[in-house]
Amino acid sequence: MAEPKEAAELRRLVWRQLTEWGLPEVIEAAQLCVSELVANVVTHVGEGTPTAFALTMNDTCVRIEIRDPDARALPTLLAPDTDAESGRGMAILDAVADRWGVILHGDSKVTWCELATGSRPATDHASGCRQALGRAQRHFEADLSGTG
Numbered sequence: 001m002a003e004p005k006e007a008a009e010l011r012r013l014v015w016r017q018l019t020e021w022g023l024p025e026v027i028e029a030a031q032l033c034v035s036e037l038v039a040n041v042v043t044h045v046g047e048g049t050p051t052a053f054a055l056t057m058n059d060t061c062v063r064i065e066i067r068d069p070d071a072r073a074l075p076t077l078l079a080p081d082t083d084a085e086s087g088r089g090m091a092i093l094d095a096v097a098d099r100w101g102v103i104l105h106g107d108s109k110v111t112w113c114e115l116a117t118g119s120r121p122a123t124d125h126a127s128g129c130r131q132a133l134g135r136a137q138r139h140f141e142a143d144l145s146g147t148g
Contacts, residue, residue: 002041002049010034021057026115029096033113036089037066045070065112071104075111
């Protein structure tokens with residue numbers, strides 16, 4: 001379920017999994033991305049929304065995905081006023097991640113972001129992530145729907 005307390009648990013899971021994969025250099029950025037993705041669902045789709053989380057890694061990038069059941073509430077990159085109390089989540093994600101996007105699936109969506117691992121030197125991290133997506137990946141998933 002998309003709840004603030006679940007974001008804390010996901011940050012711990014991300015730390016544990018990325019440590020196991022030997023990627024300590026992306027842990028902080030990945031945890032920040034997870035927090036912002038979950039907060040986006042809580043704020044714009046609703047607290048308690050059934051969600052699913054996936055963390056994958058290939059030889060050049062880590063990909064974080066959050067699936068929720070609302071294909072209408074799309075993440076939007078805003079430029080909030082300096083005194084605004086909200087509206088910075090996707091700007092933070094945009095600043096931290098090498099790339100991000102949304103995949104629509106009829107009645108649901110997956111909001112994702114990618115972080116370059118530094119495992120292979122590349123002048124264009126986003127290009128490296130795109131090229132490597134077809135290769136074998138290490139994968140971790142968590143169903144946050146509360147049903148399993």
